[in-house]
Every structure is written in C-alpha cells, then in structure tokens.
Amino acid sequence: MSDPQSKVQFQDISRNDLDRANASDYVHQFPKGLNKKIVQRISENKKEPSWMLDIRFRALETFEKLPLPTWGPDLSKLDFKNIRYFSTASENPHAKSWDEVSPEIKRTFERLRIPEAEKAVLAGVGAQYESENVYHNLKKEWDDQGVIFEDFDVAVQKYSDLVRKYFSKCVPILDHKFAALHYAVTSGGTFLYVPKGIKITQPLQAYFRMNSMNQGQFEHTLIIVEDEADAHYIEGCSAPKYGSQSLHAGCVEVFVGKGAKMRYSSVENWSKDTYNLNTKRAIVGDHGRMEWIGGNLGSGVTMLYPCSILVGNYAQADHLGVAFANAGQNQDTGAKVIIHGKNCRSKIVAKSLSKGGGTSTYRGMVSVSKNAQNAIVNVECDALMLDDHSLSDTIPHIKCENSTASITHEASAGKISEEVLLYFQSRGIDEEVAKGMIVNGFLDEIVKTLPLEYAAELNRLIELEMEGSIG
C-alpha cells in the first residue's frame, strides 16, 4: 500500500512549515465578534435550507445563556469578541482537482505533503482552509460502491434528508457552551456515509488549516457507518503562530451500526495561541466497534474528551491517546465511556508527557448504567514528566450502577529512569537522543496503530517538541 519513498515523507517537516502564515486574498472576511446578524450571513453565504438556520439561532441563544465550565483549565482570558467566526479565501471552493485550487492555498497543503499522500495511500481527501473546504475528492472505486465522502456544506444541500436525520443527534446543541457555539457558526467539515457491508480498505483523510490571525474554525464532521461496514478516517490540523488567540470548537459525530467498525485517528497540532475546545462523540450499536486514536501536541489550551456511548449489546470502544504539554500549554484530555448495552467492552490507554512547565491532565469518566450487564472496562494512564517544572494530574471518575461489571483502572506518574538513561549513555548514545528514544518507546502502543505515514509524522512532531526549539 505504501511505497518506500513515503516512509521518509515527514522526516524534513520543520515547525516553520506549520507556523508560517500564507499571504492570502480573502474573498469573505466577516467582522470579528458574534451576533445574530453574523450567524444569518453565514447561513445565507451557504444558501442553507431553513432548518439549518433554525438550529443556528437556537444554538446562539443557548451559547449566550450557558456559563463557562468551572473546572479544568482557565478559559476566562478567551475573548469571544476578538475572534473572527467566518472567512473564506478561495474563489473556487469545493474543488475536485488540485489544479483548481488557488496556488497559495495549494502550496500550504503541498508543504504538508497532502496531495502526495492522497495519490499513494488514501481513498479520499478533504482539505479545509479557514471556514471552507477548498478541495474534496473520493477515489472512483468507493464512489461506485455508494460511499459518500463530501464536504459538509455540500452535503447539507445534496443529501439534505440524510444529514438532517443525524445532525446534532449525537452531540446535542445544549450539551455544553462550546457545542452550542459550534452549532451557531459551524462551517465546513466532512460528511461520510458508508453503506451496509462496505469495507473501505484505505483511510480517508481531512486536513484543517486556520491561516489568519484571531480566526475560529468550527468544522462539523458527521460519520455514519451502516451495519457491517468498516472505515478509517484520519484528521490533521494546524494553524500559524501569531501571539494572539484563535479558537477551534469543532464537532465530530459518529454513528456506528450493527457489526460495523470505525477507526477515527487524529493528530492535532494547532499553534500555541489556539484554544482547542473540540467535542467528539460516537454512538455504537450491537456488536459495533469504535476506535479513537489521538495525538494532541499543539494548542495553548486543550479540552478534549472523546466519548463513546455503547448502546448496543456486545459493543466495544477502544481509546488510545497521547498528549504532550510543552511550555505554556495546558492539555486537559481524557476519555469518556458510557455503557448502556450488555456485555460491552472498553479499553482506554492514555499516555501523557509534560515538559518545560507544561500541564498535562487526564480527565476521564467510565460510567456503567443500571441495566448494563457484564461490562468489562480497563483504563491505563501513564504520565511521563520530562523535567522538574512540569505538572501532571490524573482524575479518572468511575461510576458503576450494575454489580456484574468489572472496571479496573491503573495509573502511574514519574520521570525517565536514571538507570535506563545511564544504560543508553554507557553505550555511547547522547542523552537527548536517548530521551527521544525512551519517549518513542513510551508512546509505541499508540503510534503503531497509525498508518505508517502518520506514525512517522507523529514521531517527527514529537521530536520537534523534544528539541525545545518551539516557543
């Protein structure tokens, strides 16, 4: 599936590629701040059906009423009035060929090796720049089998009934303040529909890029995997560093049918100015299987807790995550698993690293409800602290209302063992290189689940963080 060249694809990515902004001519750049008029203009810009506008208005009202959370990282400095909620930079959005994409935007994605990866190893690609998809394509063989992989804005028009049936049914508008904000200003994103029995053998990818200062990105990803189907979706993202806030409040809704399997991998690498307040949730049916695999490296403040709700019997959810908090970062991540069905299983592995005064927190919730017989849940969290300024917290909530459940949790926090370091150094390996290798070993369990190219990217990004050249 992958040729030898692609193995070195990400080796020479430098932080510059990600942090440097593009000079772009903007087609639309709405004024900063949020009010009913802006929401209306967003809807008009997309020529949406009226049911979408209704949802937006209800969401805006809810957003204004709900308070900020009183737990977790400090969000009080986030200035909602100083964020731009909508901009588009492309004359030809939703292009189906890279030739149709404007040159400067195309260059951004080329630097990130997206078009190359698409040819070689992906079934389809969506590329979003600011508030809009600039490119979205699916290989013909999957299109022929009835797979729908489309830019969300286009799907709202083209598959209106199907979208309306599922939209906001997994993550409700009232769920929390940032879900409400999301529904008010959502733009762009992906719609993926996999028909019964279809197993997509190559991953589908979406890449999100914020480019201008104080930009917000609110893409919506809606994935429906019908009975016995199988898909793997990968999401990557980045934004340049300006020294001024930007906000990401996206939302991912996944519906996993009977006997279906969905793997959702994501490597999140927003700049350190970004507040990443994303919501990801899946509802899993009988014998269904959901896998969340995530790397959180960027963002100044992250609050992200992928959630699996196992409603079917024999449903399964696996969560694998790594979070790296460097200087000035507060990564507050975790996993939520809520079990309603019988004989469900879940495994959660969370690894976190902290360095340079960064704070890394695992905040999890395992909840087994009254009628959920024979649930088995294992949670493993490990925290590695790379120097003496860093902070690490583990706060796993475990709630059980059924006496047949078996829930176990183990966690440890510590630093790189002196003995192990000495072992490497006594064999001529430099201390920094040794630390890098040990960190890779620590993360191995998660990295090996990613397709080779993304494993290489994740390794490279971690190397960059370890170098300490990041501000």
Added chain:
Amino acid sequence: MKLKNPTGTKRIVIDNNDVTTRHGAPLQITLEDFDRGSREFNLEVILKGENAHCEIQGRATAQGEDKKIWNVKQVFEGKNQIGKIELRGTASEKSFLQFDGTAELTHKSVDADAQVREKIILFDEARGKLLPILTVKTDKVLGASHSASIAPVSEDQLLYLQSRGISQKEAENVLREGFLK
C-alpha cells in the same frame, strides 16, 4: 490509630515535631465502617517531615439504603516520604459506596513513593463510585501510582462454596468477609 464509623472531617499533619515517625516506622491509620447508616468522611494527611511514612487502610460495607462516602487524601511535602492508601469495600442491596482517594505530590516533595488502591465489590442493585486522583507537581518521584477496580464477586469462588452445600447468601458473606480482612 483506628477510626470506627468515621464521619465529618479530620486533618493530620506528620511532622518531625508533631506526630513523629522514627526510623521509617509508619503511622498506621485504620478506617472501619461495617455498621448500617449513611456517613460522609473526609480525611487529609499532610506529610511534612523528611522520611514521613503513613499507611491508611480502609474497610467499609454498605447495606440496605446506606450511602457512604470516604474522601481520603495524602499530601506529600518533604523528602523521601512514603504514603499508601488502600480502600476496600462491598456494597449490597440498594446501597451506594464512594471512595475518593488522592495522592498529591507538591513541588516540595522529593522522591515520594505514593500508592492509592481502591476496590469495591458490588452485589444486588448496589452502586459504586471511585475517583483515584494523582496530582504531581514535581518530576523527582520515586513512584506514584494508583489503581482502582469495581468487580462482582468471583463466580468461581461462589460456585466452589455452593458446591459444598453452602447457600448463596452464606457464600457471599464468607467471600465478603475474606475480602475485607
């Protein structure tokens, strides 16, 4: 120190001047609550002196409509300290049992060895909640780990006892007692 049916809030500071632990002898705190009733108990132990060593063993049963909540915390503020929290409980009938165990390693702590272990066995329609928290503000840690589990009583062990003529209720009692020793 043994506390029976503890309730309310208690704070203990282990300092070379206050409660002395010499030559690594641990301060043992035993918490026990096997009686009917609903109680909420908060315990905070601050380890200040060098080489302070504290082991907290808690055993609780909740029955009927009992609601029991224990919040036990050890705060590490010095060098070479050892702290262990082990909380075990069973809940049966319609009761509710909650254990919140926290190990807090402050930036003043050096080479701490912290362990938090929480285990609940549930019977009938009882409910349980566990929250083992680990807060670490230093990298000079000897070991900081915690584990928690909620499980049903072992089917195999129940069958073993029942196959020797012991009724299910009696077998559950025997296993409960063994677990809480």
